Amino acid sequence: DAGITQSPRHKVTETGTPVTLRCHQTENHRYMYWYRQDPGHGLRLIHYSYGVKDTDKGEVSDGYSVSRSKTEDFLLTLESATSSQTSVYFCAIRVRSGRDTGELFFGEGSRLTVL
């Protein structure tokens, strides 16, 4: 268990409302990621962070913003949710090991439905 939790796990909201998903880790890992996954598709990277206040865009960043004000929390915000953002959102942390690039540990996912 890499000590990563996501909240909320489930959320239903209406179009146009802001939504924030939280990813929390307990082990001070530098790299954190937000992905979305839609039915029958692979994961798509939204944003990632390589340190406090250091973030960068992924493949599908439009309509999303992130913040990382402290090591343990990586927040994903939908400023004005749309139905196309209905998805399962996964947070991940990278755990380095030895000389290799390490591996990603994923949270349990947050299922968001935008009506």
Added chain:
Amino acid sequence: LAKTTQPISMDSYEGQEVNITCSHNNIATNDYITWYQQFPSQGPRFIIQGYKTKVTNEVASLFIPADRKSSTLSLPRVSLSDTAVYYCLVGDGKMTGGFKTIFGAGTRLFVKA
């Protein structure tokens, strides 16, 4: 980022060895090859990582030829519980910001009784 290509789906039977090949023609010198497994309604989990030749752990083996332009994940004696999506990733993150990790579509493995 090196692009990867892997089969969309594969079928197998219990007890067989399954080999999933991933092509990564543009792999860079510093790139590692990493495989993840994902079950429905769960996040992916790490299976194996390698740089060259062969790597083996308790779950799988990873074969990487000398030119490193492809790699093969080998699952020995699969069971029904190995039905999942398998992702091949290539990279080491030596770019602006570091470790920008992109997943492709993966290979859906279906193991039949």
